[in-house]
Ligand SMILES: Nc1nc2c(ncn2[C@@H]2O[C@H](COP(=O)(O)OP(=O)(O)OP(=O)(O)O)[C@@H](O)[C@H]2O)c(=O)[nH]1
């Protein structure tokens with residue numbers, strides 16, 4: 149899918165927005181703003197140039213620790229409170245104070261821990277819904293580990309709810325995604341992992 153972010157186009161659109169706001173895009177303080185915003189978009193939307201398969205490939209370092217996995221077939225890995233940012237697709241507004249926690253039961257492959265944080269970070273760099281961030285992280289972790297028990301829990305604040313519209317600062321949204329046969333059918337395991345993720 150390898151898509152390019154069109155810096156020139158974003159820059160010229162931002163210039164038009166400045167004009168539509170009634171400001172002068174050629175005044176000193178705004179002269180470089182279209183270019184700056186375009187570069188910022190290139191950074192914060194970097195995940196839009198990659199498919200989930202490509203992210204899985206990019207961060208797919210795994211360890212085939214068969215013995216270890218066998219011995220610990222009922223043990224889990226939990227990476228908690230990974231801070232990320234994202235932008236909501238409805239208002240292009242910032243999602244902030246976001247914390248992602250991922251739990252999974254290793255099957256044959258164990259993923260490098262930092263890669264879980266890298267995946268969460270990259271998935272946040274798309275126009276998103278909080279629910280979809282969880283689904284996409286879970287899908288990528290499943291592609292890499294082939295685990296049948298994955299949970300992704302996300303807490304986040306949405307500036308489209310806190311600084312505009314209904315304006316309720318402090319409102320925290322929590323979403324939970326389950327992925328895999330085992331987690332979908334084993335409610336005890338679900339409860340245990342959820343407790344450990346809190
Ligand atoms: N489910 C979900 N909804 C979101 C997310 N981010 C923003 N929204 C919601 O998307 C909805 C868009 O609703 P609309 O009625 O089309 O837009 P609006 O008139 O700006 O809505 P208000 O925010 O209520 O003023 C709002 O209720 C937002 O709170 C998200 O990550 N997940």
Ligand SMILES: [Zn+2]
Nearest residue numbers: 236238239308
């Ligand atoms: Zn929004």
